[in-house]
Amino acid sequence: MKIGILGTGTVGQTLGAKLLELGHGVLLGGRSATNEKAQAWAAQQGGLARAGSFEDAAVFGELVIVATLGSGTIDAVQQAGPERLAGKTVIDLTNPLDFSRGMPPTLFVGHTDSLGEQIQRALPAAHVVKTLNIVSVNQMINPASTGGEPDMLLAGNDAGAKQRVTELLQQLGWKRITDLGGIEEARVLEPLVLLWVRYGLKHNTWGHALQYMYSPAGA
Amino acid sequence: MKIGILGTGTVGQTLGAKLLELGHGVLLGGRSATNEKAQAWAAQQGGLARAGSFEDAAVFGELVIVATLGSGTIDAVQQAGPERLAGKTVIDLTNPLDFSRGMPPTLFVGHTDSLGEQIQRALPAAHVVKTLNIVSVNQMINPASTGGEPDMLLAGNDAGAKQRVTELLQQLGWKRITDLGGIEEARVLEPLVLLWVRYGLKHNTWGHALQYMYSPAGA
Numbered sequence: 001m002k003i004g005i006l007g008t009g010t011v012g013q014t015l016g017a018k019l020l021e022l023g024h025g026v027l028l029g030g031r032s033a034t035n036e037k038a039q040a041w042a043a044q045q046g047g048l049a050r051a052g053s054f055e056d057a058a059v060f061g062e063l064v065i066v067a068t069l070g071s072g073t074i075d076a077v078q079q080a081g082p083e084r085l086a087g088k089t090v091i092d093l094t095n096p097l098d099f100s101r102g103m104p105p106t107l108f109v110g111h112t113d114s115l116g117e118q119i120q121r122a123l124p125a126a127h128v129v130k131t132l133n134i135v136s137v138n139q140m141i142n143p144a145s146t147g148g149e150p151d152m153l154l155a156g157n158d159a160g161a162k163q164r165v166t167e168l169l170q171q172l173g174w175k176r177i178t179d180l181g182g183i184e185e186a187r188v189l190e191p192l193v194l195l196w197v198r199y200g201l202k203h204n205t206w207g208h209a210l211q212y213m214y215s216p217a218g219a
Numbered sequence: 220m221k222i223g224i225l226g227t228g229t230v231g232q233t234l235g236a237k238l239l240e241l242g243h244g245v246l247l248g249g250r251s252a253t254n255e256k257a258q259a260w261a262a263q264q265g266g267l268a269r270a271g272s273f274e275d276a277a278v279f280g281e282l283v284i285v286a287t288l289g290s291g292t293i294d295a296v297q298q299a300g301p302e303r304l305a306g307k308t309v310i311d312l313t314n315p316l317d318f319s320r321g322m323p324p325t326l327f328v329g330h331t332d333s334l335g336e337q338i339q340r341a342l343p344a345a346h347v348v349k350t351l352n353i354v355s356v357n358q359m360i361n362p363a364s365t366g367g368e369p370d371m372l373l374a375g376n377d378a379g380a381k382q383r384v385t386e387l388l389q390q391l392g393w394k395r396i397t398d399l400g401g402i403e404e405a406r407v408l409e410p411l412v413l414l415w416v417r418y419g420l421k422h423n424t425w426g427h428a429l430q431y432m433y434s435p436a437g438a
Binding site: 104107110111112145146147148150151153178179180181185187188189191192194195198199202203205207208209210211212213214215216 | 323326329330331364365366367369370372397398399400404406407408410411413414417418421422424426427428429430431432433434435
């Protein structure tokens with residue numbers, strides 16, 4: 001599958017490299033087509049790796065992943081272009097983190113709205129699926145690195161898009177995947193990052209992922 | 220220790236019975252001193268079990284547990300009386316669940332405030348500790364029923380109160396306990412119930428509890 005990634009940071013680069021390894025074509029897109037990080041990444045990866053702009057990633061991808069910082073996300077998807085993303089599956093793994101009051105962060109949107117819904121509103125004809133926002137990128141591409149089988153959660157309005165995303169998550173190694181419902185369930189997924197950050201700070205780990213434990217007898 | 224419980228529902232009754240079993244004295248308090256559920260519970264439990272009003276529970280308890288429905292919580296703590304709870308440790312295990320739009324529920328307070336903070340403001344001289352709100356009562360009193368060692372999280376402003384609550388959690392069987400910080404961290408804890416409910420609906424379990432998985436090599 002051809003996958004466009006919006007965002008040239010560690011998440012985009014690491015996830016992009018893994019997707020190449022899985023046999024996908026990947027275009028890493030930045031604000032400008034001459035983004036040096038994206039160019040260096042593509043040169044290093046070789047093969048099916050390409051670099052370009054947000055617009056290029058939107059055109060290239062049959063599926064597009066939004067992997068920007070929360071604060072730059074809406075600008076990025078607007079630049080990528082709603083019309084270029086119409087009918088496409090868009091994975092949103094961003095978090096609306098607000099560091100303006102220091103650590104630990106808060107959210108700049110929440111409770112009655114979410115960044116996932118903002119992206120869906122900015123891309124009305126795309127099929128936005130919120131997922132992967134509750135772990136760091138090393139766990140996104142290797143959930144077994146946690147020492148077990150953590151849960152992954154997703155939310156979105158389009159059943160076909162959620163099926164495609166589920167298959168991609170399975171390729172990445174996720175086995176316990178729960179569909180929470182429509183994109184408004186991003187209001188449930190995004191606050192989880194607040195706990196994730198706090199737990200990481202307290203336990204000095206950034207390799208943690210959530211698992212719900214239960215035994216049939218414990219119901 | 221003498222423990223007062225505000226709330227005579229399943230959570231108060233089940234948790235109260237477990238605390239009696241652990242050797243504590245327990246007064247189960249309802250809106251009126253002649254609450255039939257509390258009276259029946261105390262008669263059935265015998266020994267150190269008592270029934271009474273919210274006020275009675277506040278006077279009786281060296282530590283007081285708020286185990287009311289979210290919607291009735293502030294009324295209950297106001298009736299219990301801020302002056303009676305001054306200087307005492309108050310465990311808040313409530314959730315501000317809003318079922319007015321059907322299932323799954325939303326929260327009636329969140330993001331920039333929490334029910335935990337509202338209780339602390341209603342009881343300015345008490346030491347409110349938010350915890351246990353992220354599991355059902357069978358897991359509160361038996362975390363190992365999940366088949367593992369789930370995480371429990373707590374938040375509150377007073378270090379001594381958090382230490383007392385930690386010891387009580389340990390008596391209940393909790394081994395992985397994380398102190399998230401001040402009572403404002405209830406904003407992080409309360410939204411977790413939204414995921415907990417949705418996960419339970421999807422997987423047909425109400426015996427689940429969260430664990431963060433990580434291995435030292437997965438950082």
